[in-house]
Amino acid sequence: MGITLRNVSKSFGALGVVHDVSLDIPTGDFAVFVGPSGCGKSTLLRMIAGLEETTAGSISIEGRDVTEVEPAKREVAMVFQSYALYPHLTVFENMAFSLRLKKTPKAQVNDMVQEAARILHLEEQLQKRPSELSGGQRQRVAIGRAIVRKPKVFLFDEPLSNLDAELRVQMRLELAKLHREIGATMIYVTHDQVEAMTLADRIFVLKKGVLQQAGKPLDLYDDPHNQFVGGFIGSPA
Numbered sequence: 001m002g003i004t005l006r007n008v009s010k011s012f013g014a015l016g017v018v019h020d021v022s023l024d025i026p027t028g029d030f031a032v033f034v035g036p037s038g039c040g041k042s043t044l045l046r047m048i049a050g051l052e053e054t055t056a057g058s059i060s061i062e063g064r065d066v067t068e069v070e071p072a073k074r075e076v077a078m079v080f081q082s083y084a085l086y087p088h089l090t091v092f093e094n095m096a097f098s099l100r101l102k103k104t105p106k107a108q109v110n111d112m113v114q115e116a117a118r119i120l121h122l123e124e125q126l127q128k129r130p131s132e133l134s135g136g137q138r139q140r141v142a143i144g145r146a147i148v149r150k151p152k153v154f155l156f157d158e159p160l161s162n163l164d165a166e167l168r169v170q171m172r173l174e175l176a177k178l179h180r181e182i183g184a185t186m187i188y189v190t191h192d193q194v195e196a197m198t199l200a201d202r203i204f205v206l207k208k209g210v211l212q213q214a215g216k217p218l219d220l221y222d223d224p225h226n227q228f229v230g231g232f233i234g235s236p237a
């Protein structure tokens, strides 16, 4: 089942930004959408999250059309590049926020936040405020806020692009570990080819809203279907 897109298109007025995209992501995969800035990656992700309607085509997650599921019941969590944490709340309270909204019992909130903190190495930071954290720690809190909701699907929109190069490499490793540990389906959007090649079970290369090629990183590298894919992925063809 997993995530399925069938002939998905999106226009904003006269501007077509996604054109007839069909793809499948098996449950539990780490999928990466990669392509230059403006090629429609964020728009695709927002449609999968149910935050944006498709102009044509359909999207389903585990066999259910995303438009059929009411927002509060969606088991999808999204992590953005600009990780807006609540500055006046502690790390613990930032991560507990959505659980409190859902009136989750206190003991359970505590367990879920502790578990997320363990996975993300934030146990020592729980009583701090965001201003006392490093960029990488803040990004981990943003991911922690998503983890506590135990989503089946994680959507990451260039979550590391505000971090410096060294931290990006470290966070990539942590995301790969997170994926192994919680086993959710993940879609990760980036314009960074290296990030795509390192993280992906399956890469989807986009150019101007059109899916160019989908496959395992090495397959794309060894057998790019066109010059754009070859050039973009960095293979010699």
Ligand code: ADP
Residues within 6 Å of the ligand: 012, 015, 017, 035, 036, 037, 038, 039, 040, 041, 042, 043, 044
């Ligand atoms: P990417 O994430 O790959 O950089 P986006 O999905 O953000 O690309 O944008 C794709 C195209 O759609 C861009 O040309 C962008 O300007 C346009 N676009 C995105 N959102 C809107 C919107 N709400 N209204 C009008 N145009 C939009």
Ligand code: MG
Residues within 6 Å of the ligand: 041, 042, 043, 157
């Ligand atoms: Mg984007």
